[in-house]
Amino acid sequence: AVVSTQxxxxxxxxxxxxxxxxxxxxxxxxxxxxxxFPALYLLTVLFVHRQSGVWAYPILGALSPAGxxxxxxxxxxxxxxxxxxxxxxxxxxxxxxxxx
Numbered sequence: 114a115v116v117s118t119q120x121x122x123x124x125x126x127x128x129x130x131x132x133x134x135x136x137x138x139x140x141x142x143x144x145x146x147x148x149x150f151p152a153l154y155l156l157t158v159l160f161v162h163r164q165s166g167v168w169a170y171p172i173l174g175a176l177s178p179a180g181x182x183x184x185x186x187x188x189x190x191x192x193x194x195x196x197x198x199x200x201x202x203x204x205x206x207x208x209x210x211x212x213x
Contacts, residue, residue, distance in 0.1 A: 140200055151189045152194035 158169050168174040176184055 137203065140197075141207045143196065143200070144193070148189060152185075155185045156189060158179040 131210070158173070162168050173181060173184070
């Protein structure tokens with residue numbers, strides 16, 4: 114039987130989820146990762162463009178260098194905002210949100 118690479122990843126992720134105890138990181142612990150993930154992804158996109166001359170997303174080719182910097186900064190800021198919202202929503206769901 115042929116097993117798709119995507120299916121294999123899902124099975125491994127499920128096995129890891131069931132076998133390894135997980136804890137929810139504090140906001141301070143998770144924030145560097147929330148910055149690092151989109152920044153590394155955008156650096157990868159920029160590296161691919163530098164090596165091949167082809168943009169992974171054609172809209173990036175239409176931006177000036179300043180516009181590209183603003184776009185990348187906005188992407189990272191948006192990702193961090195979504196991270197913060199997920200932390201807040203998780204506290205609401207778990208009932209650990211402190212009311213002032």
